[in-house]
Amino acid sequence: MQTKPFHWGSLLTLIVLIGSAFFLLLLVAVLLVGSLIGLFSQEGDPASQMISAWAFGFATIMLFICGWFVLQKMRGLEQAELPFSFSLPSWAWIFTPLIVITGVALGVGVSLAELPWLSWLFLPPLSVLVIVLPILFFFGIASNGIGAGSRWRFFATLGLGMTAGPFIMIVLEVIVIAVIIVGGAIYMSVTQPTILQEISSLFDLFNEGLINEEAVLTGLAPYISNPALLTILLSYIALIVPLIEELFKPLAVWIFARQIDSPAQGFVLGALSGVAFALIESLNASADSSASWGVIVSARAGTSLLHLTTSALVGWGIVSLFKEKRFGRFFAAYFSAVLVHGIWNASAAGAGIASIGEMIGKPEWLFNFAPALICGLVVLGIGMFVVLLKSNRSLRTEPKPIPTEEVKVESSS
16 A cells, blocks of 8 residues: 655665665675685685675675665555564573574584585584674664664664665775875885885785795784884774764664654664674674684674664664754763773774784783783673663663654644
């Protein structure tokens, strides 16, 4: 049944979603062919390519599903406006961790066996399973008992969070890092031209196959451990990246802010935007069939919780700004999200740098810093989980807004 005229905003959204879906479909085909060739020729890493094919294939399916609901809105169909909600069933508290832990254990066993065909067969579906289930679990906690608005807006938010949002963030982050690299290169070419020549020579030797990665790290050790360079690197990772990502992750919440019913619904749609970003980032990062597969997919659960929680807070702040003119609440939510994201990034980057300390002549980094940084990530993850729970319970008790039609009836009577 058609209720409204053609909706141009949904057309633009549909173009973005379907265009992205067909691009990913092409990428999946290329990865599948490359993976099969690598498997039979015993060259390259066919299992990692197959993991990427499954990951992008899952994202493609999700985009087509989102596009279907947006198409309903574009055609003015009544079902597009039906309310949508996603609540966490009680059994999920037991079975989600159980399934994920079992999946990770199976995947670790497969990766340690170092049999290419076994990894090629089992790691791709296991990667999707152990990445997606925790994300759904965390979103169920965030949205439990809170309506997400109309079906088409829910799926438009998910789709835009998987396509336009990440694209904008990547472009801005690349521009910033390009400016930093070019500015640094110009500065060094003027003040210390010999350093650039030494670094360039190292990479030339590496490209020619004359030295390995460890030799490159050893040669770069004096520069990697330089306090000024570390400060610039951590500033980018812990400040610039969170400022950009927390602003643009809930892109659809900005677009639909005036149509969203309440800050509570903004919290849910913000969390959904975090779900979309976490799906793209985590599925892409899981394409590793080495013995470190289990560590990578397990760490992604914490990163997914980060993206979901911080984006939910910003979504709540955005709708509070538009619906209630709460400027202070928006800036408090945004900068709190940036702070949490920044601490997480700094801790993760610090742990990564500490892990290569021995290679660059700083073995004490691994023992002095890595344990504290990893413990910090664990504590931060627990804290975000508690914030998600408490925020949901608090927002569920907020009074619901009175529909406009009811206000008019009461005033006329």
